Amino acid sequence: MGRIRQTRPPVVRTPAGALHATAAGPAGGDASVHAFLGVPFMAPPTGPLRFASPRPVEPWTGVRPAAALPPAFPQPGGPGPVGAPAPAEAFAEHAVRANVWTPDVHGSRPVLIYVHGGGWRAGSASSPTFDGARLAARADLVVVTFNYRLGPFGYGLHEQLADPETGLCANWGLQDQAALVEWVRSSIAAFGGDPENITLSGTSAGGAAVRQLALLPRLRGAVRRLVPISAAHLWAPAYALEPDDARTAFDLLADRLGVGVPGLRGVAVDTLLAAWEDCFRGAPDQRPVASGRWYRGPVQDGELVPGPDAHRxxxxxxxxxxxxxxxxxxxxxxxxxxxxxxxxxxxxxxxxxxxxxxxxxxxxxxxxxxxxxxxxxxxxxxxxxxxxxxxxxxxxxxxxxxxxxxxxxxxxxxxxxxxxxxxxxxxxxxxxxxxxxxxxxxxxxxxxxxxxxxxxxxxxxxxxxxxxxxxxxxxxxxxxxxxxxxxxxxxxxxxxxxxxxxxxxxxxxxxxxxxxxxxxxxxxxxxxxxxxxxxxxxx
Structure with a gap:
């Protein structure tokens, strides 16, 4: 594959604003790439936007530095067995950001989007495992990784959380993933990528997301090829809550925390996450709900996820x-x-x-x-x-x-x-x-x-x-x-x-x-x- 020697880190101009790269350093041989780290691709899903469909990122003026990896999204323990410890600011709801590695901001290279795994409750694109510099340099690709909402913030269902603009009330993490693909389509040309040649890859929960995203009507034609790796193909009760159980789980969570379901948007992150994890401790037959027995991934909501992967x-x-x-x-x-x-x-x-x-x-x-x-x-x-x-x-x-x-x-x-x-x-x-x-x-x-x-x-x-x-x-x-x-x-x-x-x-x-x-x-x-x-x- 081609290799291109780089000079000083460039500035690119996306529809939302300008970004200044950081040098990714040697990535094997004499090649080097540019890294754009912590790039916002949607508005932070915080405050009233918690449990809401992704909103467009607010445009900015001037040149925004893109030199620091984002923290991991809030999760129990660390960011997963295959990842290294998270950055100094370990976890944050605003961590839903992207990282882009490119051999050159000029030209039109194939794009590889990678979706990290972690059982829909852990993991981070900021892990050193997923440093895209070596792959981008060797393969002459634009490599994109990103964080998405996890755990109760990313996967569940309750009509009282229906988004006033989209009407959606479930699977916010999957919605984030779809928003990332749409952002790549609209912005990746600025980084030297070809928006008409996108390959979607991911491992485990991310491997399952590859298929789910490919079947979304809103993304039809957006992705050209798929590389699902060790996909955790979705089915309930093992990998997801049944819809009625998802409603029950959010009702129980709100009751334990003394708020209505919409009031969960105002509960402190650590408090909400700890209460959610408590709901699923112990053997599955001792829990208040019967599904979500191992993991709690996308819920069959009739729209984004019509059924288990094997039935689609x-x-x-x-x-x-x-x-x-x-x-x-x-x-x-x-x-x-x-x-x-x-x-x-x-x-x-x-x-x-x-x-x-x-x-x-x-x-x-x-x-x-x-x-x-x-x-x-x-x-x-x-x-x-x-x-x-x-x-x-x-x-x-x-x-x-x-x-x-x-x-x-x-x-x-x-x-x-x-x-x-x-x-x-x-x-x-x-x-x-x-x-x-x-x-x-x-x-x-x-x-x-x-x-x-x-x-x-x-x-x-x-x-x-x-x-x-x-x-x-x-x-x-x-x-x-x-x-x-x-x-x-x-x-x-x-x-x-x-x-x-x-x-x-x-x-x-x-x-x-x-x-x-x-x-x-x-x-x-x-x-x-x-x-x-x-x-x-x-x-």
């Missing part, structure tokens, strides 16, 4: 789908007793299944363990309790829906699709290739101090990172993922469901889907959203 159309856009080899080992690092015997394993699996759906049959955990142990032995993989638990969690929460939706797209979409199985191993305390292991390699930040011990920074890691960057960036440029290190990679089709495996010293290779037999358990487990009456995915 597949976007008719070129898609590069990414999943990791052991998504579930993200949840086991340092969190399980050692060793785990089979009795404990079945109890852990039973508890996990109850996180995803109430009323799980008593024998379900035993059936899952037996299926996964048999498949592991057939394929010569580890069958110890911790390894099996990680596989069960990762497949049930991520890989099963990711793969089945990719298969659906191969039959229903006219656009080409590709599937990448990322299997580069990480270091202790985790193992395998866990959920969220891709971002440090996509952004080239695997070698920063925060990540080096777990992800590594040797020749193999640098090669894996450069290859992943090249694949995603070439896809963003023209819709065909390629790299000098990768053999011919065919599209994933119903007749030829081949995937690219990337990671480790074996190098890139084209194979059948790894561990496909494991996923068969979930086809008949009755745990994910069921097919509709026609026997196929619902619409």
């Amino acid at each position: 159309p597949v976007p008719d856009l070129p898609t590069l789908t990414v999943t990791t080899d052991t998504e579930g080992s993200f949840y086991t690092a340092g969190a399980l007793p050692q060793p785990v015997d089979d009795t404990e394993l079945r109890g852990m699996v039973r508890a996990h299944l109850l996180q995803g759906r109430a009323g799980v049959p008593g024998e379900a955990a035993d059936l899952a363990v037996r299926h996964y142990r048999a498949r592991a032995r057939e394929e010569g993989r580890a069958d110890d309790a911790v390894s099996l638990y990680a596989e069960i969690v990762g497949d049930s929460m991520f890989r099963h829906q990711i793969v089945r939706l990719a298969e659906r797209a191969a039959t229903e979409s006219r656009a080409p699709g590709y599937v990448l199985h990322f299997d580069h191993p990480v270091g202790p305390p985790s193992f395998g290739t866990p959920h969220e292991a891709t971002a440090p390699f996509l952004f080239g930040t695997h070698g920063i101090p925060w990540h080096r011990e777990i992800f590594g920074d040797g020749p193999v890691e640098r090669h894996v990172s450069q290859t992943l960057m090249d694949l995603v960036s070439s896809f963003a440029h023209d819709g065909v993922p390629r790299s000098e290190a990768v053999p011919y990679w065919p599209a994933f089709t119903e007749r030829n469901p081949r995937v690219l495996c990337l990671g480790g010293p074996a190098g890139p290779r084209i194979t059948a889907l790894p561990k496909a037999a494991q996923l068969e358990f979930w086809d008949t487990a009755g745990w994910h959203p069921a097919p509709d009456a026609r026997g196929g995915p619902g619409r």
